[in-house]
Amino acid sequence: MTRASRSDRTVYLRSHPLLFALLAATRRRPLLRLGRTVLVHHPDAYREVLTRVPLDRTAARTTGGTAARLTGGSLLFDQQGAEHRTARRELAHLLGPAGVAALQPLWQRILDRHLGGLTAPVDLVPAVRELAGATAAALTGSDADPVRLALAAERAAAATARAHLPALLPRPGRGRRARRAALRLQELLPDPRDAMLAVAAVNTTLAALPRAAAWCARDRLWAQARHDAPALAAELLRRTAASPVLPRAAAADATVLGHRIRRGDRLLLVARHAAQSHHDTPTHSHAVRAPFGLGPHACPGAALARAQLTLLLSTLAPHRPRVLRTAPHPAGALPSYRTCIVRAS
Numbered sequence: 001m002t003r004a005s006r007s008d009r010t011v012y013l014r015s016h017p018l019l020f021a022l023l024a025a026t027r028r029r030p031l032l033r034l035g036r037t038v039l040v041h042h043p044d045a046y047r048e049v050l051t052r053v054p055l056d057r058t059a060a061r062t063t064g065g066t067a068a069r070l071t072g073g074s075l076l077f078d079q080q081g082a083e084h085r086t087a088r089r090e091l092a093h094l095l096g097p098a099g100v101a102a103l104q105p106l107w108q109r110i111l112d113r114h115l116g117g118l119t120a121p122v123d124l125v126p127a128v129r130e131l132a133g134a135t136a137a138a139l140t141g142s143d144a145d146p147v148r149l150a151l152a153a154e155r156a157a158a159a160t161a162r163a164h165l166p167a168l169l170p171r172p173g174r175g176r177r178a179r180r181a182a183l184r185l186q187e188l189l190p191d192p193r194d195a196m197l198a199v200a201a202v203n204t205t206l207a208a209l210p211r212a213a214a215w216c217a218r219d220r221l222w223a224q225a226r227h228d229a230p231a232l233a234a235e236l237l238r239r240t241a242a243s244p245v246l247p248r249a250a251a252a253d254a255t256v257l258g259h260r261i262r263r264g265d266r267l268l269l270v271a272r273h274a275a276q277s278h279h280d281t282p283t284h285s286h287a288v289r290a291p292f293g294l295g296p297h298a299c300p301g302a303a304l305a306r307a308q309l310t311l312l313l314s315t316l317a318p319h320r321p322r323v324l325r326t327a328p329h330p331a332g333a334l335p336s337y338r339t340c341i342v343r344a345s
């Protein structure tokens with residue numbers, strides 16, 4: 001294991017220690033039933049569940065159910081069929097090549113302002129927070145302050161994350177805190193679709209970009225970043241798998257790789273293992289796409305996320321920064337850094 005992968009694994013394990021330790025310990029089992037919960041590790045099983053097994057997209061403690069409760073509306077994550085296809089089409093032009101190209105100058109301005117010449121230490125987390133908040137504001141047509149918007153999206157997601165992922169002990173007051181955080185986000189983005197988009201974009205971007213840049217610095221990949229930043233960005237998104245577990249629920253009985261799934265089973269789809277994040281070279285053809293989900297609900301923001309990381313790596317590369325200090329976020333919705341300080345070599 002390289003220094004970068006060891007260090008990144010720590011961020012992952014520390015974010016939800018019991019759950020992620022259990023997932024790491026059971027990684028070699030393609031699927032594993034624990035009562036009514038099924039852990040889905042194998043890349044083929046992950047693909048089959050997302051493309052073939054009927055899923056209950058509004059069940060409690062699934063992404064769809066949580067998103068609907070968080071933002072108070074019927075949204076992409078919990079939609080099916082024609083309604084879902086229409087919503088995807090509406091989003092496609094915003095997140096497609098033209099939409100991404102239109103955002104590039106805004107991203108470059110933000111990065112240049114934060115990074116300067118990197119002659120002094122720079123914390124990448126606030127830079128990426130503004131980048132993510134400004135993207136969410138532009139996509140939703142909001143004039144809210146980008147940093148305020150990003151913080152509201154982070155807090156709303158963090159407050160609901162504990163409800164979203166399995167907990168061993170009850171946590172009183174959790175629901176109330178989540179509702180308060182959701183209300184604060186709704187004050188900035190009253191349309192539930194906008195709030196959902198901001199939560200989906202901000203939290204994943206904040207989880208992915210600083211970790212990917214730190215990985216690049218620790219493994220001294222700056223020459224590769226200069227030579228082919230898009231390929232390196234795609235690979236680092238696979239290695240970091242920013243949204244490591246997708247909680248879903250089965251809507252009907254099914255069989256996956258010879259294992260029985262029963263209607264109502266809770267499915268924990270381990271995107272990190274489907275992406276083979278622990279392997280230097282993936283052996284499954286869909287490993288690179290797996291961090292973004294597969295099938296009809298696969299992430300519509302994947303190209304935008306790759307473009308953002310490509311730009312960040314290209315902007316950093318001439319300075320060949322090294323990592324001075326990182327600290328994991330103790331309460332983020334996804335495994336992420338609270339601080340990631342870099343400086344030109």
Ligand code: HEM
Nearest residue numbers: 076077200201204208242243292293294297298299301305
């Ligand atoms: C590294 C960055 C990102 C990662 C790892 C990521 C990952 C994911 C995953 C795993 C899903 C669920 C897919 C499934 O159920 O099959 C998803 C859905 C979604 N993502 Fe992303 N995402 C990222 C960035 C973004 C960005 C930047 C946006 C918007 C600008 C976005 C918008 C969405 C939306 C709207 C959905 C719901 C799609 C649907 O249910 O049809 N994501 N994402």
